[in-house]
Amino acid sequence: MNIVVFGANGPTGRLVVEQASAAGHTVAAVTRRPENYPLRGSRVRVVEADVYDPDAVERAVAGQDAVISALGVPYSRDPVSVYSTGITHVTQAMTKHGVRRLVAVTSTVLFGTPAPGERLLFRKVLEPAVVRFMGRTVYEDMRRMEEIVCTTDLDWTVVRPGGLFDAGAVSDYEIGLSRLPGRYTARADLAHELLRQAVEGPHLRAYVDVRTTEATPSFFDLIRKEAFSGKAGGARG
DSSP states (O other): OEEEEETTTSHHHHHHHHHHHHTTOEEEEEESOGGGOOOOOTTEEEEEOOTTOHHHHHHHHTTOSEEEEOOOOOOOSSOOOHHHHHHHHHHHHHHHHTOOEEEEEOOGGGGOSOOTTOOHHIIIIIHHHIIIIITHHHHHHHHHHHHHHHTSOSEEEEEEEOEEEOOSSOOOOEEESSOOSSSEEEHHHHHHHHHHHHHHOOSTTEEEEEEOOSSOOOHHHHIIIIITTTOSSOOOO
C-alpha cells in the first residue's frame, strides 16, 4: 500500500513511517526539512513539502492509496492554524487525485465528555486548565480541522488520543468510539492505530479513542515533559 504521512518528522509521525515501512508499505514521509529526516530505507521516500503550500501538498498526495495526518504543534497562546489549513490542502488534493482514505489525529478532549471514572480534581480543575488555557488555541484549531474533515465525502477516520508519551513498544492498548477511561496514549500505540485504520479501515467516518493502560506517566510528569518540552503535539514536519 502507498501511504503518505504528513507531520512525518514529529515524534508520532516518525513512528508511523517506521511501522508502516516495516510492515511492507511504501511510505512518502512529508517534511519541510528532508535533509534532517532521520528515517531512510527502500520503502521510505522523503518528500519536501509544507502543508501551507497547496501545490506541494498536491504533489505529495498524488498516486497514494491513503493519507495519514500526524500534524501538530506545541501548546501556545498564539493563534494556531496548521491543523485546519493543512487538512484543507490535504483534502482538496485527495479529492482532486481520487485518494479516498484519510486518517487524522486530534485529541480525546474533543469528545466533550469527562473521562469515565476520573477523579473530580482532574475533571473540574486540571483538564480544564489545560484545555482552556495552556492548549486553547491548539484545541480550537483541532476542532476546526475535524469540522473540515467531516464535511468531506472522503473515507475518513479521526483518531483522538489522550495525553501523549513515549514508550518502547506497542502495547495491548484499547480503542473505542466514545471517550475511554484513562488519560494517556503512548505514541507507539497511536502510530499503530493510525496505520491500522489506514490499512484495514475498520471505522469509517468515525471518531476513535486510543488509550494505553500499561506503564503510563503521572499527570504532572506529562505536563512537565510533554507540554513544556514542545512535544505536546506532533509536527508540521
